[in-house]
Every structure is written in C-alpha cells, then in structure tokens.
Amino acid sequence: MNKGDFSTLQSIMIEGKRExxxxxxxxxxxxxxxxxxxxxTGAFYGYYSDKKALFNxxxxxxxxxxxxxxxxxxxxxxxxPETEKVDxxxxxxxxxxxxxxxxxxxxxxxxxxxxxxxxxxxxxEFIHELVEIEVSYTIRFIESSGNDALASKRxxxxxxxxxxxxxxxxxxxxxxxxxxxxxxxVYINSxxxxxxxxxxxxxxx
Amino acid sequence: MNKGDFSTLQSIMIEGKRExxxxxxxxxxxxxxxxxxxxxTGAFYGYYSDKKALFNxxxxxxxxxxxxxxxxxxxxxxxxPETEKVDxxxxxxxxxxxxxxxxxxxxxxxxxxxxxxxxxxxxxEFIHELVEIEVSYTIRFIESSGNDALASKRxxxxxxxxxxxxxxxxxxxxxxxxxxxxxxxVYINSxxxxxxxxxxxxxxx
Amino acid sequence: MNKGDFSTLQSIMIEGKRExxxxxxxxxxxxxxxxxxxxxTGAFYGYYSDKKALFNxxxxxxxxxxxxxxxxxxxxxxxxPETEKVDxxxxxxxxxxxxxxxxxxxxxxxxxxxxxxxxxxxxxEFIHELVEIEVSYTIRFIESSGNDALASKRxxxxxxxxxxxxxxxxxxxxxxxxxxxxxxxVYINSxxxxxxxxxxxxxxx
Amino acid sequence: MNKGDFSTLQSIMIEGKRExxxxxxxxxxxxxxxxxxxxxTGAFYGYYSDKKALFNxxxxxxxxxxxxxxxxxxxxxxxxPETEKVDxxxxxxxxxxxxxxxxxxxxxxxxxxxxxxxxxxxxxEFIHELVEIEVSYTIRFIESSGNDALASKRxxxxxxxxxxxxxxxxxxxxxxxxxxxxxxxVYINSxxxxxxxxxxxxxxx
DNA sequence: GATGAATGAGCCTTCATTCAT
DNA sequence: TATGAATGAAGGCTCATTCAT
Numbered sequence: 136m137n138k139g140d141f142s143t144l145q146s147i148m149i150e151g152k153r154e155x156x157x158x159x160x161x162x163x164x165x166x167x168x169x170x171x172x173x174x175x176t177g178a179f180y181g182y183y184s185d186k187k188a189l190f191n192x193x194x195x196x197x198x199x200x201x202x203x204x205x206x207x208x209x210x211x212x213x214x215x216p217e218t219e220k221v222d223x224x225x226x227x228x229x230x231x232x233x234x235x236x237x238x239x240x241x242x243x244x245x246x247x248x249x250x251x252x253x254x255x256x257x258x259x260e261f262i263h264e265l266v267e268i269e270v271s272y273t274i275r276f277i278e279s280s281g282n283d284a285l286a287s288k289r290x291x292x293x294x295x296x297x298x299x300x301x302x303x304x305x306x307x308x309x310x311x312x313x314x315x316x317x318x319x320x321v322y323i324n325s326x327x328x329x330x331x332x333x334x335x336x337x338x339x340x
Numbered sequence: 341m342n343k344g345d346f347s348t349l350q351s352i353m354i355e356g357k358r359e360x361x362x363x364x365x366x367x368x369x370x371x372x373x374x375x376x377x378x379x380x381t382g383a384f385y386g387y388y389s390d391k392k393a394l395f396n397x398x399x400x401x402x403x404x405x406x407x408x409x410x411x412x413x414x415x416x417x418x419x420x421p422e423t424e425k426v427d428x429x430x431x432x433x434x435x436x437x438x439x440x441x442x443x444x445x446x447x448x449x450x451x452x453x454x455x456x457x458x459x460x461x462x463x464x465e466f467i468h469e470l471v472e473i474e475v476s477y478t479i480r481f482i483e484s485s486g487n488d489a490l491a492s493k494r495x496x497x498x499x500x501x502x503x504x505x506x507x508x509x510x511x512x513x514x515x516x517x518x519x520x521x522x523x524x525x526v527y528i529n530s531x532x533x534x535x536x537x538x539x540x541x542x543x544x545x
Numbered sequence: 546m547n548k549g550d551f552s553t554l555q556s557i558m559i560e561g562k563r564e565x566x567x568x569x570x571x572x573x574x575x576x577x578x579x580x581x582x583x584x585x586t587g588a589f590y591g592y593y594s595d596k597k598a599l600f601n602x603x604x605x606x607x608x609x610x611x612x613x614x615x616x617x618x619x620x621x622x623x624x625x626p627e628t629e630k631v632d633x634x635x636x637x638x639x640x641x642x643x644x645x646x647x648x649x650x651x652x653x654x655x656x657x658x659x660x661x662x663x664x665x666x667x668x669x670e671f672i673h674e675l676v677e678i679e680v681s682y683t684i685r686f687i688e689s690s691g692n693d694a695l696a697s698k699r700x701x702x703x704x705x706x707x708x709x710x711x712x713x714x715x716x717x718x719x720x721x722x723x724x725x726x727x728x729x730x731v732y733i734n735s736x737x738x739x740x741x742x743x744x745x746x747x748x749x750x
Numbered sequence: 751m752n753k754g755d756f757s758t759l760q761s762i763m764i765e766g767k768r769e770x771x772x773x774x775x776x777x778x779x780x781x782x783x784x785x786x787x788x789x790x791t792g793a794f795y796g797y798y799s800d801k802k803a804l805f806n807x808x809x810x811x812x813x814x815x816x817x818x819x820x821x822x823x824x825x826x827x828x829x830x831p832e833t834e835k836v837d838x839x840x841x842x843x844x845x846x847x848x849x850x851x852x853x854x855x856x857x858x859x860x861x862x863x864x865x866x867x868x869x870x871x872x873x874x875e876f877i878h879e880l881v882e883i884e885v886s887y888t889i890r891f892i893e894s895s896g897n898d899a900l901a902s903k904r905x906x907x908x909x910x911x912x913x914x915x916x917x918x919x920x921x922x923x924x925x926x927x928x929x930x931x932x933x934x935x936v937y938i939n940s941x942x943x944x945x946x947x948x949x950x951x952x953x954x955x
Numbered sequence: 956g957a958t959g960a961a962t963g964a965g966c967c968t969t970c971a972t973t974c975a976t
Numbered sequence: 977t978a979t980g981a982a983t984g985a986a987g988g989c990t991c992a993t994t995c996a997t
Contacts, residue, residue: 164966164967176967176968177968
C-alpha cells in the first residue's frame with residue numbers, strides 16, 4: 136500500500152526528490168526513499184534500474200529542455216545577419232535571459248537538485264556544459280563581428296570560460312538560495328546589466 | 341611501520357590529501373588512506389578524531405589564512421578616510437586581488453581540495469563565506485561613500501551577493517582547472533577589469 | 546504478446562531451455578526467461594508451479610524414456626535362458642549401447658541440460674540412478690551365471706558401482722563436449738571394447 | 751566473540767566448509783557462515799576478499815598439491831628410458847595411484863568440496879584439468895613407444911580423453927560416497943586392474 | 956603512541972513468487 | 977488464460993569507528 140492518494144511511481148518520485156534535496160545524491164538512501172514512499176525496494180526496481188536512474192528521471196527532462204532551448208537561442212542569434220547582431224545584442228540577450236530564468240523557475244525542483252544535490256551523478260558538471268556552449272558561440276560571434284579582442288589575445292577562450300562560468304554561477308545562485316521568482320527577475324536583470332558593461336569594456340564596444 | 345622517511349602524521353596527511361583529491365571527501369576511504377600511509381587505523385585516531393578532522397587539518401590553515409587576510413584587507417580599506425576610498429579603489433583592488441591569488445597558489449592543494457572535493461564537509465560553503473564578508477564590507481562602502489544605489493534600491497544586498505558570488509566562482513575556476521599561476525594572473529586581472537566596469541555601471545561611478 | 550508464431554507455452558520452453566543452457570539452473574532467472582519469451586510471470590505460473598517444474602518439463606520426458614528403455618533392455622536380457630546370456634553378451638551389449646546413444650542424440654538438448662546444467666534440481670543425480678539400475682542387474686547376472694567373483698569378494702557391489710559410474714560418465718562426456726553423433730558412435734564403440742576387456746579381466750571370462 | 755576455543759579464522763573456515771558441503775558454493779550464504787562462526791561479516795572480510803576466496807582457501811592447497819604431484823609423476827615416467835617404460839608400466843602405475851589416493855584421503859574434505867560443491871567456482875572443472883594432463887602424457891607415451899594406435903587412428907585423443915575422464919570420475923566416486931580409505935584402496939586397485947585390461951586391449955599390448 | 960581485529964549497521968540490488976484485475 | 981505491479985527476504989559487500997592489547 137503506498138502513501139495516500141499517490142501511485143507507487145509518484146510516491147517514489149516525491150520521496151526521492153525529498154531525500155535527494157535533503158541529503159544530496161551520494162548520502163541518499165534508497166531504503167529510506169522507498170520506506171517513506173510506503174513501497175518496497177522491489178517495487179522501486181520495477182520503475183528504475185538504480186538510484187542514479189531515479190535522479191536522472193527527476194532531473195533530465197528539465198536539463199535537456201534547458202540545453203535545447205539554450206542551444207536554439209544561440210543558434211538563432213548566430214544566424215542573424217552580421218549587421219544586426221551588435222545592434223540587437225542587448226535586446227536579444229534580455230529576452231534570452233528572461234526565457235532562461237522562466238524555464239528554470241518552471242522546473243525549479245529539478246534545478247535545485249541539479250545545483251545543490253547532484254554530486255556523484257552524471258549531472259555534477261551541468262553548469263560546465265552550459266558554459267562550454269556559450270563560450271563556443273561567443274567565440275564565433277566575436278570573430279565574425281570583426282572584433283580584434285581574440286586576435287590580439289586581449290581576450291582568450293580561457294577568459295571567456297571564466298567569465299561565462301561566473302555568469303552562470305551567479306544565475307544559479309537564485310536557485311541555490313530559493314529566491315522568489317519576482318525577485319530573481321529583478322536581480323538577474325541587474326546582473327545582465329552588470330555583465331554587459333563588462334563585455335563592452337573588454338570587447339571595446 | 342610508516343612510509344619512508346615520513347612521520348606517521350606526515351604520511352597520513354600526504355595520503356589523505358591524495359585520496360581526497362582523487363575521490364572527493366565522501367567517497368574517500370579512511371582504510372585506504374591509512375593503508376597507503378603504511379599506518380594503522382588506530383594510529384590515525386590518535387591524531388584525528390575522525391575523517392572530517394583530517395580534511396579539516398588539510399584545509400583549515402589555508403582557509404583561515406585566506407579569510408584573515410581577506411578580512412584585514414577589507415578592514416584596512418574600510419578605515420581609509422572617506423575621501424581617499426574612491427580614488428584608491430582601483431589600485432587598491434588590484435593589489436588585493438593579486439595577493440589573494442598569490443595566497444591561493446601558495447596553498448594550491450588546500451584550495452583544490454576545498455573547491456573540488458569538499459562535498460560532505462563543513463567547507464562546502466567556503467565560497468559562500470567569502471561572499472558574505474565581501475558583501476557586508478561592500479554595503480558599508482557604498483553607504484559611507486554617499487552613493488544612493490542601496491537607498492534607491494537600484495542595488496540590493498541580494499544583488500551584491502549574486503555578483504560577489506559570480507566573482508569568486510570565477511576566481512576559483514582557475515583552481516578547478518589547475519591553471520598555471522602565470523596564466524591565472526593574467527586572467528584574474530582581466531576578470532577584475534571586467535568586474536570593475538560592471539561595478540561602475542551599476543554604482544554610477 | 547508472445548514471441549513470433551509460438552504459443553505461450555512453446556515460447557516459455559524455448560527460452561527456458563536457452564537460459565538453463567546458458568546459465569545453469571541455479572543462476573537462471575525466471576524473469577529473464579519470461580521476458581525473452583515475450584510473456585509475463587503470471588502466464589508462466591499458469592503452466593508451471595515453479596522454476597523447477599519448467600526444468601522438469603524440459604528434461605523429464607527424455608530422462609524417463611531413457612530409463613524405461615534402459616530398464617526394459619536390462620529386463621529382457623535378464624529373462625534370457627541362462628545358457629544364452631554369456632554367448633550373446635557381446636552382441637547384445639553392442640545393440641544396447643547403440644540404441645542408448647541414439648536415444649541420447651535424439652534428445653540431445655535434454656541431456657545437455659541434464660549433464661551440464663542440472664545443479665540445484667532433482668536431476669543432479671541422474672547418472673547415479675542409471676548406475677544403480679545397471680549395478681543391480683549386473684549383480685543378478687553375475688550371480689545367476691555361476692561366476693564366483695561376488696561370492697569370493699573379488700568383486701563387490703561398490704566396485705561395480707564405481708566401474709559403472711566410470712562408464713556412464715564417459716558416455717556422457719560426448720554430451721558435455723557436444724561431440725558430433727558420427728564421432729560419438731565411434732568413440733562409444735571403442736569405449737565399449739575397452740570396458741568389455743575390463744569386465745572379462747575381473748570376471749575371469 | 752567467536753565460537754568456543756577457535757580463532758575467528760578457524761571458525762570461519764570450519765563453518766565455511768560446513769556450509770559449502772551442506773549447500774554447495776552457490777547456495778551458501780556468507781551471512782549464515784559468519785553467524786554460525788559467531789563472527790561478523792566485517793570480520794570475514796578481514797580474512798578473505800569474498801566468498802570465492804574462502805572456498806579457494808579451503809580447496810586450493812590440496813588441489814595444487816595434487817596437480818603438482820601428478821605432474822611430477824607423469825614427468826618422471828616420461829623421462830624413463832624408452833626400454834624400461836612398458837616393463838615398469840604396471841608397477842609404476844600402481845605406486846602412482848596409491849600415492850594419488852593417499853593424497854586425496856590426506857585432504858579428504860578439500861576433495862569432497864571440490865567434487866560435490868564446487869559449482870560456481872573456478873574449480874568446477876577440476877577433473878577436466880587432471881584429464882588434460884594425463885591425456886597429453888599418454889599421447890607422448892604411445893607415440894614414443896612405437897605403438898601405432900594413434901597413427902592408425904584406432905585410438906584418438908578424444909577417445910583418450912573420454913577414457914581418462916571415466917577413470918578419474920571413478921576414482922572420485924570414492925570421495926563422493928565418502929568411502930572408508932581401507933575400502934577405497936581395494937576398489938581403486940581393482941579399478942586399476944580393470945582399466946589396465948582395457949588399455950592392453952586397445953593398445954594391443 | 957600504535958596495533959589491527961572486530962564491529963554491525965548500512966549499502967544497492969536480485970530473486971521467485973503472489974494476487975487483484 | 978493472462979497481466980505485471982508488488983512483495984520482502986536475502987544476497988554479497990563496505991564503511992568509519994572502537995578497544996583490548
């Protein structure tokens with residue numbers, strides 16, 4: 136008999152999420168999860184192949200959606216006529232970030248797991264992957280726009296990596312601290328202003 | 341019989357560091373550590389009360405030193421006559437950061453442990469603490485300098501927190517990626533330039 | 546939905562045989578069997594009471610047939626007039642063994658299961674049972690033929706058991722090694738020659 | 751606290767042997783072993799790396815000793831002058847087999863484990879290995895003695911394998927049935943007589 | 956100071972089998 | 977006949993820690 140009105144699967148997901156959030160992936164106990172879910176270990180393995188698979192299920196859809204969205208945004212911008220890119224950069228970025236934050240808040244629990252509890256899983260390098268994507272598109276943008284920052288070595292891929300890393304770390308701070316969406320929108324917008332100033336400075340725009 | 345010419349304690353520290361770096365705190369095995377150190381579990385517990393205490397010992401001096409240094413720098417700046425602060429801000433910061441990075445590289449292993457392997461220990465929130473320190477001094481500085489950013493709520497403590505978080509995350513990326521000191525100096529300097537532009541933008545200097 | 550054109554029962558038998566041959570009885574997984582058979586566990590238990598029952602079904606008809614045949618051959622020989630027995634012994638045995646091997650090869654899979662995969666089942670002592678049958682008839686033959694080997698304790702039931710055991714072990718080696726029938730016929734014939742010489746030696750014929 | 755006057759290791763070995771003999775390797779439970787030994791699982795793993803290692807420890811010394819002895823006997827016979835081999839064959843073999851049986855009875859428990867309970871271990875093919883050794887030396891002997899049995903294909907390696915297999919199976923029947931040593935000596939001697947007659951027949955000596 | 960055998964709870968996972976549908 | 981989710985005991989094994997010597 137499982138817990139209350141929920142199906143076995145639902146109970147497992149609910150209690151899995153609770154346990155992972157509470158203890159982190161590594162220190163989570165499958166037995167505690169199933170016990171709290173009012174379910175047996177055997178039942179668990181009917182749904183998931185192992186503990187990792189449960190974490191995956193809780194997190195993958197959101198991660199995958201975010202990556203897809205992020206890639207498509209970057210790709211769309213990349214396809215703009217060169218002449219429009221710099222002009223639209225600010226507005227474009229604004230929309231992009233807003234959508235990004237919206238998406239995160241629409242899947243808040245998943246990102247909370249990802250940011251705070253993914254140690255020991257395949258997602259521990261999640262931010263790193265977003266960074267890599269952004270860096271590669273940023274390099275394309277700088278080069279195609281005729282800016283000499285890279286050519287002159289005033290800016291290097293490593294620096295882009297570090298700055299990008301800083302940016303995403305900052306964004307996900309709102310998740311780490313479970314900031315209300317309303318506040319997050321404001322902060323992230325200011326953050327964007329802050330970073331835009333930085334980019335203009337080092338890219339000489 | 342312990343390893344080579346090293347004392348029991350030294351062997352434990354050397355092999356502890358190796359294991360923690362290799363596996364992270366949680367997945368490290370005390371038995372493997374003492375075995376490699378050519379020492380027994382009993383001997384270990386003569387020096388440390390538990391696994392956490394060893395991690396602590398490897399990491400605390402560096403952490404404490406960095407915090408002390410950081411606090412003193414902030415305090416010294418805080419004590420400057422109001423009139424000098426803004427003028428000296430840029431130079432001051434440069435020196436401060438340089439010293440900060442020097443310190444990190446002088447205790448590289450400890451910070452590598454802290455950044456990459458501290459999950460499960462009391463230090464997992466290490467960066468967070470530096471952020472808190474910086475934010476509180478930044479607030480004092482903004483307020484005392486007569487800048488209306490906070491009063492007008494254009495800038496909030498939370499935003500400061502986020503930006504500061506971004507900065508320290510970026511700085512410690514050089515540790516995570518084990519960047520050569522020479523390179524790190526250059527990147528961190530560019531990073532500072534980047535962030536200074538941001539600060540000027542949102543503080544209206 | 547079961548596999549291809551086969552009925553539920555057929556699928557279970559086919560995949561059961563495959564699994565038992567592959568892993569042996571003990572290490573076989575019922576769930577794997579029904580999964581591969583495209584059938585459910587529930588369906589399985591409609592046909593068989595448990596895992597052993599499936600093994601039984603795959604193996605019993607052949608085992609039973611062989612035992613019946615073997616018993617009847619022994620019985621027929623036993624009923625021959627005493628005067629004919631020794632004369633016909635050699636020819637008789639030849640035919641008997643040929644039929645025996647033919648039967649095994651006509652039910653090769655079943656005997657392969659029996660020889661190589663029956664650990665943990667009621668058939669693990671299969672050869673032992675054939676031995677017991679043969680020994681009891683051999684004793685009758687020796688006694689009725691007036692040979693003093695048993696009376697003089699030159700030969701004992703235990704020795705008969707051991708030799709008989711050796712013989713059947715040898716015969717079933719052809720199954721264990723999946724020897725082609727054509728080869729097996731030749732080897733078994735030589736084996737019979739070999740053993741006949743032994744019998745003549747210890748029975749003084 | 752372990753059982754009675756025995757050390758932890760002794761208790762584990764005693765109860766391990768008991769459990770393996772009772773249930774066979776696969777169906778043996780480590781937990782039952784340690785429980786009966788009055789010891790904890792953790793203590794077990796201080797002595798053996800896993801369940802297989804315990805079986806190994808109980809069985810390997812005896813197996814290894816027997817193989818070594820068997821190989822050396824075969825090698826010694828192989829080195830005899832060609833002229834002496836056939837003459838000495840009978841006597842030589844007698845001594846060899848006696849020593850072989852003595853060795854088995856000096857390590858009876860180990861061979862009982864090997865014969866009756868080794869399914870699932872690396873020793874399940876133990877007899878097979880003895881057979882391979884004997885077959886290879888038998889081939890050398892036949893060839894070097896000028897006998898045409900192999901050349902004429904009247905006898906083949908496969909036949910030698912089958913016969914050798916029969917012989918060792920028979921020998922180890924005394925272990926399977928836990929026959930008293932005194933009886934075994936007599937039976938094995940008769941068995942040897944039986945087999946010698948067979949060899950003479952098919953090799954035309 | 957040091958030993959290292961022993962603890963025993965805890966880990967994840969697999970299994971044959973049952974039963975309400 | 978058939979489903980397949982659920983059972984729950986049992987499996988082998990690892991761990992930080994303790995303690996008598």
